[in-house]
Amino acid sequence: MPWTFLILAGACEMVWPLGFKYTRGFSMHYWAVAGTFALMILSFYLMSVATKQGIPVGTAYAVWTGLGAAGTDVLGIMLFHEPRDMLRLSCLTLIIAGAVGLKFLAPPEQPADGGTVAKAAE
Numbered sequence: 384m385p386w387t388f389l390i391l392a393g394a395c396e397m398v399w400p401l402g403f404k405y406t407r408g409f410s411m412h413y414w415a416v417a418g419t420f421a422l423m424i425l426s427f428y429l430m431s432v433a434t435k436q437g438i439p440v441g442t443a444y445a446v447w448t449g450l451g452a453a454g455t456d457v458l459g460i461m462l463f464h465e466p467r468d469m470l471r472l473s474c475l476t477l478i479i480a481g482a483v484g485l486k487f488l489a490p491p492e493q494p495a496d497g498g499t500v501a502k503a504a505e
Contacts, residue, residue, distance in 0.1 A: 385436035386486065392429035393447050393482075395422045397454025404463065426451075442489050449482040 402419025406412050409419075426447075434443045453475050459465040 385433045385438045388429045388436065389433035389438060389443055389446055390450070392426050392433060393450030393454065395426035395429065396447055396451030397458060399423050399426065400451075400455045401458060401462070439489065442485050446482045446485050449478045449485075453478040453482075 399419050399422035402415055402422070403409075405415045406419065409416050430443055430447050434440050456465070456471075456475055460467045
């Protein structure tokens with residue numbers, strides 16, 4: 384289940400940057416500005432739930448940013464006709480492969496017991 388939260392967080396992370404384009408730098412369409420900030424907060428929240436449920440924070444952050452970066456670029460290609468040359472697409476493939484690799488190579492999830500950090504500090 385934590386990976387579901389992380390994938391949803393990554394989906395939010397790939398959509399909210401579109402708000403920059405639609406609001407022209409937050410200068411118009413204030414409903415879209417509010418939606419952009421709501422997606423940002425939702426993205427952070429979902430990632431925090433994923434880490435709370437046992438995904439290592441480094442893995443979660445790498446997957447979250449990788450999905451966000453690759454997904455935003457794909458959306459830019461599809462919606463705004465941004466460049467889609469072979470080198471760029473190859474780099475996107477590497478980002479996606481890295482995120483998938485982290486999923487399958489991550490250690491088994493350990494349920495957080497709420498006191499792990501405090502016990503380690505003692």
